Amino acid sequence: MKRIWIWTWLFLLLPAFAFANLQAAETDTTKTNWWVVGVETSNNSSFFGRNTATRYPYIAPTVTYVHHTGIWASATAHQLFGTEDFIDETDLSVGYSFKVRKRLEVDLSYSHFIFGKNTPLVNASTTDALSARTAYDWKYLYTALTGSYIIGSGNDIFTVLENSRYVPLNPLWQGNIPVGLDPKISVTAGTQHFYDTHTTTTTKKTSTGGGTTGSGPIGGILDPLKPGGGNGSNNGGTTTEETTTTTTTTNVSRFRVLNYDLKIPVVVYYGNFEFEPSWRYSIPVNKLEGDESRAQSFYTLSVKYTF
Template structure:
């Protein structure tokens, strides 16, 4: 049986087992987001790709949810850059500990310039614990498709309420967070191969994308392959989102500073900054 079909059937079994709890109540959350560059578990390409993202999530009271969305790179091509469909389940064990399991399948166009294009499937297991002074999140991701990669992320955050503006229903808050991400980077092998193909199609490798190391030199290729199989530190991320909420509406302005630990891409700066804007509305 196809592994994607098996995963989907597993979630349907979970949904049926929990349907008796209370599946009559559901919320629909719509989201729109802009970010100055796209990243994949802390990794970026030499080219910056600002993008806009749209997402819809239908969440049931029993913890089951379905999601769908996509995004468009603002400086690459005219078509949608990626679309995705997901299914997941969250469970609150108590008022402090929550765990979840989710599966997402992504659709990428041919010749996608994105690092994650080789891994169109993702299984995520996560847990969150609310301590008296901060919240700890642990996330394990298995990404697979043309390649197979494993990622582990640990984050500590603290929500700080800044008070209300205009009236008591308009609240401001910040949630500073420190995140460490580690994993394998087999996806990078496919990325440099596809990048070389795009360069050659632009004429003798002189395209806009720059050089694609490891394609011609066999020794360099072997070095990259050995490196990508290692489970290694990928990034330290420092996040500072500012949130404004009123009723069912939430707006967010965010800044993220990342220090990259992976040295595969020599033409990528190892200090990266990301700026984002997002809006959410829940029905």
């Protein structure tokens, strides 16, 4: 059974996509808006660090419009190789990017998801998402925190903390084409839903016959038919035990760290084109029972054209 494809990169890529083009646009005051056409392909897909034993490589073209005011809109189509539908998922997003200070940036976005009729995607129950991203440039370190509220049959919250720094490589050979590394370390946390089962066993003792429970007037102490008030002897009675077992199952939601990532992209600019081959190593943690996720490498190529 075909299983998993998720859009972790959606909440990381689209806001960063808008930021990158806004920054590039600031150097050109003659433009009032920008279009960006891009495509991304990878050897496998994941959901906030979660993956399956079966690999699902994909290709995802994207069209983004960015207005000089910071408002942007984007449409992304996802095609998994070897699936029945021509398009497995379509994402429609709108957002607003702005600067609070010179080094502090904020991006707010809303996304709506449309799935193919026969899509194998496990996130097909997801309909919408609200996302907020803040990024601060510490000069030697670039920190971004993204929070996403996923709306669907089960609502979830995910956060991604990312630290990176672009390192230009041109000074090494004095090349004319801008080339650089943009290594990133990120930690993903989110809600996990699972069933928690508790079993409680209780034992109740009951007496019959002569009895030792001390029944009668004033607890049997003054019962003339029971010398000594019936204390200290069974008087021919019997004691039985009744055991009751109760099982309770509850739906539990817990917010925990889900994944650690190391990503090393090589960024190449050529005119209006941007090429970004990258390698990412993902380590899932706090896995629930039945989770097939494992640490593995992802190889991705992204190409963008701005006009």
